[in-house]
Amino acid sequence: MNVAYLSIGSNIGDRLSYLKEAVRILNADDDISVSAVSSIYETAPVGFTEQADFLNIVCRIETKLDASSLLAVCQDIEKELGRVREVRWGPRTVDLDILLYNNENIEMKNLTIPHPRMQERAFVLIPLLEIAPMVIHPVSKKPFSEEAAVHDDGVSLWKKVGVEQFI
Numbered sequence: 001m002n003v004a005y006l007s008i009g010s011n012i013g014d015r016l017s018y019l020k021e022a023v024r025i026l027n028a029d030d031d032i033s034v035s036a037v038s039s040i041y042e043t044a045p046v047g048f049t050e051q052a053d054f055l056n057i058v059c060r061i062e063t064k065l066d067a068s069s070l071l072a073v074c075q076d077i078e079k080e081l082g083r084v085r086e087v088r089w090g091p092r093t094v095d096l097d098i099l100l101y102n103n104e105n106i107e108m109k110n111l112t113i114p115h116p117r118m119q120e121r122a123f124v125l126i127p128l129l130e131i132a133p134m135v136i137h138p139v140s141k142k143p144f145s146e147e148a149a150v151h152d153d154g155v156s157l158w159k160k161v162g163v164e165q166f167i
Protein backbone atom coordinates (compact mmCIF):
# COMPACT_ATOMS: atom_id res chain seq x y z
CA MET A 1 0.00 0.00 0.00
CA ASN A 2 1.24 3.51 -0.80
CA VAL A 3 1.16 6.37 1.70
CA ALA A 4 0.57 9.94 0.52
CA TYR A 5 0.04 13.33 2.14
CA LEU A 6 -2.40 15.80 0.58
CA SER A 7 -2.90 19.50 1.27
CA ILE A 8 -6.50 20.72 0.96
CA GLY A 9 -7.54 24.37 1.01
CA SER A 10 -10.70 26.42 0.46
CA ASN A 11 -11.41 30.16 0.49
CA ILE A 12 -14.84 30.55 -1.14
CA GLY A 13 -18.29 29.94 0.36
CA ASP A 14 -18.74 27.42 3.16
CA ARG A 15 -15.05 26.61 3.48
CA LEU A 16 -15.46 23.93 6.16
CA SER A 17 -18.08 22.04 4.12
CA TYR A 18 -15.78 22.00 1.09
CA LEU A 19 -12.91 20.54 3.15
CA LYS A 20 -15.20 17.93 4.71
CA GLU A 21 -16.73 17.00 1.37
CA ALA A 22 -13.30 16.63 -0.25
CA VAL A 23 -12.14 14.27 2.54
CA ARG A 24 -15.42 12.31 2.41
CA ILE A 25 -15.16 11.81 -1.38
CA LEU A 26 -11.50 10.76 -1.11
CA ASN A 27 -12.33 8.19 1.57
CA ALA A 28 -15.32 6.90 -0.43
CA ASP A 29 -12.98 5.89 -3.26
CA ASP A 30 -12.46 2.09 -3.12
CA ASP A 31 -8.72 2.59 -3.60
CA ILE A 32 -8.18 5.29 -0.95
CA SER A 33 -8.40 5.26 2.82
CA VAL A 34 -7.94 8.49 4.80
CA SER A 35 -5.96 7.61 7.93
CA ALA A 36 -5.26 11.01 9.52
CA VAL A 37 -6.48 14.58 9.20
CA SER A 38 -4.79 17.60 10.79
CA SER A 39 -6.55 20.32 12.73
CA ILE A 40 -8.11 23.00 10.57
CA TYR A 41 -6.01 26.16 10.18
CA GLU A 42 -7.11 29.58 9.00
CA THR A 43 -4.39 30.95 6.75
CA ALA A 44 -3.59 34.21 5.02
CA PRO A 45 -3.49 33.84 1.22
CA VAL A 46 -0.09 33.18 -0.32
CA GLY A 47 0.67 34.14 -3.93
CA PHE A 48 -2.22 36.35 -4.95
CA THR A 49 -2.83 38.15 -1.65
CA GLU A 50 -5.96 40.17 -2.56
CA GLN A 51 -8.32 37.36 -1.72
CA ALA A 52 -10.08 35.89 1.32
CA ASP A 53 -8.34 33.82 3.98
CA PHE A 54 -8.22 30.06 3.45
CA LEU A 55 -9.05 27.12 5.65
CA ASN A 56 -6.32 24.51 5.21
CA ILE A 57 -5.76 20.93 6.33
CA VAL A 58 -3.32 18.15 5.51
CA CYS A 59 -4.43 14.54 5.39
CA ARG A 60 -2.64 11.23 5.20
CA ILE A 61 -4.03 8.56 2.92
CA GLU A 62 -3.27 4.96 2.13
CA THR A 63 -3.87 4.13 -1.51
CA LYS A 64 -3.50 1.46 -4.18
CA LEU A 65 -3.40 4.21 -6.83
CA ASP A 66 -0.19 5.31 -8.50
CA ALA A 67 0.64 9.02 -8.24
CA SER A 68 -0.85 9.92 -11.66
CA SER A 69 -4.14 8.21 -10.90
CA LEU A 70 -4.23 9.90 -7.50
CA LEU A 71 -3.73 13.27 -9.21
CA ALA A 72 -6.67 12.49 -11.52
CA VAL A 73 -8.87 11.69 -8.47
CA CYS A 74 -7.84 15.01 -6.83
CA GLN A 75 -8.66 16.95 -10.00
CA ASP A 76 -12.04 15.20 -10.32
CA ILE A 77 -12.89 16.20 -6.74
CA GLU A 78 -11.93 19.82 -7.48
CA LYS A 79 -14.25 19.77 -10.51
CA GLU A 80 -17.07 18.06 -8.65
CA LEU A 81 -16.90 20.68 -5.90
CA GLY A 82 -17.14 23.50 -8.39
CA ARG A 83 -13.58 24.75 -8.74
CA VAL A 84 -13.19 26.97 -11.77
CA ARG A 85 -9.60 27.77 -12.75
CA GLU A 86 -10.04 31.46 -13.58
CA VAL A 87 -7.13 33.26 -11.89
CA ARG A 88 -3.79 31.52 -11.34
CA TRP A 89 -3.22 31.48 -7.54
CA GLY A 90 -6.75 32.93 -7.22
CA PRO A 91 -9.76 32.06 -5.03
CA ARG A 92 -11.05 28.49 -5.13
CA THR A 93 -13.85 26.42 -3.60
CA VAL A 94 -11.35 23.65 -3.02
CA ASP A 95 -7.79 22.80 -4.00
CA LEU A 96 -6.11 19.42 -3.49
CA ASP A 97 -2.33 19.11 -3.84
CA ILE A 98 -0.28 15.95 -3.50
CA LEU A 99 2.61 16.85 -1.18
CA LEU A 100 4.35 13.50 -0.75
CA TYR A 101 3.91 10.02 -2.21
CA ASN A 102 5.80 7.35 -0.27
CA ASN A 103 9.39 8.43 -0.19
CA GLU A 104 9.41 9.08 -3.91
CA ASN A 105 10.81 11.86 -6.03
CA ILE A 106 8.52 12.10 -9.07
CA GLU A 107 9.04 14.46 -12.00
CA MET A 108 6.44 14.25 -14.70
CA LYS A 109 5.08 16.86 -17.09
CA ASN A 110 2.04 17.61 -14.94
CA LEU A 111 3.15 16.40 -11.51
CA THR A 112 6.16 17.03 -9.27
CA ILE A 113 6.49 15.28 -5.91
CA PRO A 114 7.53 16.41 -3.33
CA HIS A 115 5.32 19.41 -4.10
CA PRO A 116 7.85 22.03 -5.29
CA ARG A 117 6.63 24.89 -3.09
CA MET A 118 5.74 22.99 0.06
CA GLN A 119 8.84 24.04 2.03
CA GLU A 120 7.97 27.72 1.63
CA ARG A 121 4.37 27.33 2.75
CA ALA A 122 3.52 27.54 6.44
CA PHE A 123 -0.09 26.63 5.54
CA VAL A 124 1.28 23.26 4.38
CA LEU A 125 4.13 22.65 6.85
CA ILE A 126 2.27 23.41 10.08
CA PRO A 127 -0.60 20.94 9.50
CA LEU A 128 1.80 18.39 7.95
CA LEU A 129 4.13 18.47 10.96
CA GLU A 130 1.13 18.15 13.29
CA ILE A 131 0.21 14.72 11.86
CA ALA A 132 3.69 13.61 10.70
CA PRO A 133 6.35 15.28 12.85
CA MET A 134 9.11 12.92 11.70
CA VAL A 135 8.39 13.00 7.99
CA ILE A 136 11.54 13.15 5.87
CA HIS A 137 12.18 15.08 2.67
CA PRO A 138 12.68 12.36 0.01
CA VAL A 139 15.57 14.18 -1.64
CA SER A 140 17.51 15.90 1.16
CA LYS A 141 16.60 13.09 3.62
CA LYS A 142 16.20 15.70 6.37
CA PRO A 143 13.04 16.00 8.49
CA PHE A 144 10.77 18.77 7.20
CA SER A 145 11.01 20.34 10.65
CA GLU A 146 14.69 21.03 9.86
CA GLU A 147 14.38 21.49 6.13
CA ALA A 148 12.86 24.95 6.43
CA ALA A 149 12.45 27.32 9.32
CA VAL A 150 8.76 26.84 9.98
CA HIS A 151 7.31 30.32 10.52
CA ASP A 152 3.71 30.38 11.59
CA ASP A 153 3.10 33.75 9.90
CA GLY A 154 -0.51 34.06 8.84
CA VAL A 155 -1.47 30.59 10.11
CA SER A 156 -3.71 30.14 13.14
CA LEU A 157 -5.50 27.15 14.58
CA TRP A 158 -9.20 27.43 13.58
CA LYS A 159 -10.62 24.16 14.90
CA LYS A 160 -9.13 20.98 16.35
CA VAL A 161 -10.99 17.99 14.98
CA GLY A 162 -10.47 14.25 14.62
CA VAL A 163 -10.46 12.19 11.44
CA GLU A 164 -13.86 10.73 12.48
CA GLN A 165 -15.48 14.16 12.05
CA PHE A 166 -14.46 14.16 8.41
CA ILE A 167 -15.42 10.67 7.25
Ligand code: GSY
Nearest residue numbers: 009043044045046054089095123
Ligand atom coordinates in the same frame (compact mmCIF):
# COMPACT_ATOMS: atom_id res chain seq x y z
O1 GSY B 1 -1.85 25.91 -3.45
C1 GSY B 1 -3.01 25.82 -2.74
C2 GSY B 1 -3.92 26.99 -2.96
N1 GSY B 1 -3.40 28.20 -2.32
C3 GSY B 1 -3.45 28.52 -1.01
C4 GSY B 1 -3.92 27.84 0.14
O2 GSY B 1 -4.44 26.71 0.12
N2 GSY B 1 -3.77 28.51 1.32
C5 GSY B 1 -3.21 29.76 1.41
N3 GSY B 1 -3.13 30.33 2.59
N4 GSY B 1 -2.76 30.42 0.32
C6 GSY B 1 -2.86 29.80 -0.87
N5 GSY B 1 -2.48 30.23 -2.08
C7 GSY B 1 -2.80 29.27 -2.94
S1 GSY B 1 -2.49 29.32 -4.62
